[in-house]
Amino acid sequence: MRHVLNITDLSVSEIDSLIATAMDIIGNREKYQDICRRKKLATLFFEPSTRTRLSFEAAMLELGGSVIGFSSASSSSSSKGESVSDTVKVVSYYADIIAMRHPKEGAPVAASAVSGVPIINAGDGGHNHPTQTLADLLTIHREKGRFNDLTVGFCGDLKFGRTVHSLVSALSRYCGINLVFISPDELKIPQYIITDIVNKNHMPYIETRDMESVMPTLDILYMTRVQGERFFNEADYVRLKDYYILTPDKLAAAKPDMCVMHPLPRVNEISRTIDSDPRACYFKQVENGKYMRMALIMMLLGLTPEI
Amino acid sequence: MVVDKIENGIVLDHIKAGNAMALYRYLNLDELDCSVAIIKNVKSRKMGKKDIIKIDSMIDINLDVLGYFDENITVNIIRGGERAEKKHLSLPREIVNIVKCKNPRCITSTEQELDHIFRLTDPQRRVYRCAYCDSAGGNAGGNV
Structure with missing residues (x-):
């Protein structure tokens, strides 16, 4: 049984293929509108989510399939003490494919061990979020036209920012990627990402607290939200939540074709006045995410459109 | 100091000096009924000092546990008072x-x-x- 729990569960050629499918979906929507007819996607969201859950559901509906599931742990049997493994085992008898989000890291790994249908990790705590990375990669492909020779800055909560960890993993398989990690000391990129991914793949990187000093060097600036739900201490969250705020003043020093990305939701870290700047790509990521999830669902169900 | 040789059992050799007691607990050897000897700070040409554990019974040893603890330990299987087998460990995957x-x-x-x-x-x-x-x-x- 094929599952996608981590972005590295997909080979570079499979990601290329998913991007090609997504680009074809964008140009030929009607070709895909019935491809998942009579197939059911279960969205098991043990943690609140707006865009990821709706993106999966919209993706399946646009493929002609159906959706079942729940949107919070309180509306599932986990509120009665049922284990993730049991919930997933039961749902795998009802659905053809499962997208799950869980606040605990590694929950999709536990789920995949018992599931009879493909599991897609739709985010597990501060760990991984591979389909956001697919959205990010399609956005980079559409905006920059390449995955090589890019200087990519990650800014904000790099410790718990699962989208950052997944995107660094994905980019580690391309050449000429320079990484710039911008964060307060308390939210630095985890050491295992540096040793197991960055150093292992000989990726040049710098760590800094100063966003403005590195701004002119960046091809992509990937902003992240400081996530209150990941802190055990409220005081730490309050102290760090507005550490970085991207404003037009700061963006003035950036390259004219730099991409500002953000997995959303944002709070204060990107000023609303930047939304109209052509470099703002974060709403494009939302759209691209749906197309990549459509492509991924088709791939995991072994479905291809009739030509 | 003399510790009798064993007839049938296991000798864990080349344990890093000072680690034998931790390994004793790690392998739950305290649960055994047979004689178990912990010999500390034995002179060793290769290691300077080493610890040895002798178990006077043929028990199942979890080699993965042992390899994780220290892959340099050697496991000697003793039968009829003679070494019948010597196992080298590796880090378990x-x-x-x-x-x-x-x-x-x-x-x-x-x-x-x-x-x-x-x-x-x-x-x-x-x-x-x-x-x-x-x-x-x-x-x-x-x-x-």
């Missing part, structure tokens, strides 16, 4: 329920029935990571 994940955000912290699985991700640095959350389980050897 995966260890199950030997160490627990300490990450409070890991799914294993709330789902008690899950096995605690760690995989060797960096043999040179002897680093094991949780199969669920990727947290480091510490370096193998001396982390018990």
